[in-house]
Amino acid sequence: MSLITPVLVRGINNLSDARYCAGMGAEYLTFRLDPALPGYLQPEAVRELSGWVAGVQLVGEFDTLAVDEINTLAQACGLHYVLLHRRRPAEELARLTVPALKLIKWIPDMLPEDVEKRFHDQQNQVAGFLLATPPPHPLTPMQLAQLTQQARTYKIWLGPGFAGATSIRTFVERIQPAGLVLDGGEEIKTGLRDFTELEAIFEQLDDE
Numbered sequence: 001m002s003l004i005t006p007v008l009v010r011g012i013n014n015l016s017d018a019r020y021c022a023g024m025g026a027e028y029l030t031f032r033l034d035p036a037l038p039g040y041l042q043p044e045a046v047r048e049l050s051g052w053v054a055g056v057q058l059v060g061e062f063d064t065l066a067v068d069e070i071n072t073l074a075q076a077c078g079l080h081y082v083l084l085h086r087r088r089p090a091e092e093l094a095r096l097t098v099p100a101l102k103l104i105k106w107i108p109d110m111l112p113e114d115v116e117k118r119f120h121d122q123q124n125q126v127a128g129f130l131l132a133t134p135p136p137h138p139l140t141p142m143q144l145a146q147l148t149q150q151a152r153t154y155k156i157w158l159g160p161g162f163a164g165a166t167s168i169r170t171f172v173e174r175i176q177p178a179g180l181v182l183d184g185g186e187e188i189k190t191g192l193r194d195f196t197e198l199e200a201i202f203e204q205l206d207d208e
Helices: 017-024 041-052 067-077 091-095 110-120 141-153 168-175 194-207
Strands: 007-010 028-032 056-063 083-084 099-103 129-130 156-158 181-184
Touching: 007 017, 007 194, 017 028, 017 041, 028 041, 028 141, 041 067, 067 091, 091 181, 110 141, 129 181, 141 156, 141 168, 168 194, 181 194
Parallel strands: 007 028, 007 181, 028 056, 056 083, 083 099, 099 129, 129 156, 156 181
Antiparallel strands: none
């Protein structure tokens, strides 16, 4: 399936999700390889899951793990990117052997100039920013305008929750983010998974 925007699916931990999301056109699949993160997977499990899919970029999620350990896992699992939960010094980022994406939080009362500085200071050190979790309240027109401008200036990936009451397709066409961030789920039992929510989003992003 061809999609109107790149899709990254986080927290892949089962074969059903891996094959379904790849088949629906997701370009990036993330696996939590840091023991500090919930849903942590052993490298062997990541290699097994990724061996069943083709044409996707493999991303490892990391929180507290040291750079040398991240690089070792990146090589062992054939990662194309890493997704970092915490901000790292520039010298650490420079030592990574694969490009880094940065997970960031939406801070509702953060001044626009501080938001701009946060993006500007890190833009040359990372391959993109992931705003996966939306604010607790719908975006105001001013916030939406600011987010649109930021998405045109920086490589910002957004979770579908930012769309609010707007359809995902309309939101993506209006904001034009670098991509959409979705979450994987749990199998009901081995080989059985309810894809109703994911299917609804993928259908809206269908380019045909």
